[in-house]
């Protein structure tokens with residue numbers, strides 16, 4: 661792995677050197693400059709590490725996305741399981757198809773529904789809304805339900 665990485669970086673440096681030299685010196689003096697650059701591979705691994713750190717930081721701050729479309733129809737959700745990555749930015753488009761009946765989606769730590777993770781606004785059908793929230797960072801099986809029909813409309817909210 662490492663020798664290949666060094667070689668790759670060295671090649672990139674050569675290419676960059678040729679390009680830069682080509683732009684600034686059209687006389688043809690570019691070739692000797694590029695050859696000198698190859699003899700200093702000691703500094704190149706540091707550049708590679710810096711790149712990796714930047715990528716990891718981007719993932720940590722942004723979080724993965726998870727988008728769902730869920731409907732409530734005839735006093736039932738059309739899905740019994742919602743699975744998301746840890747700390748995902750969850751987006752649920754919720755459609756209530758029950759004429760004159762209120763529903764919502766609420767996520768709790770467990771079926772006791774004491775500790776809430778997210779409680780969506782209740783809408784009366786036919787209507788549609790979009791919920792957004794952040795999933796827990798701890799993987800596990802959580803719980804979701806409609807707060808208006810907590811016995812009939814329930815499911816597993818799984819964080820992976």
Ligand SMILES: [Cu+2]
Pocket residue numbers: 732762763764806807808809813
């Ligand atoms: Cu309901």
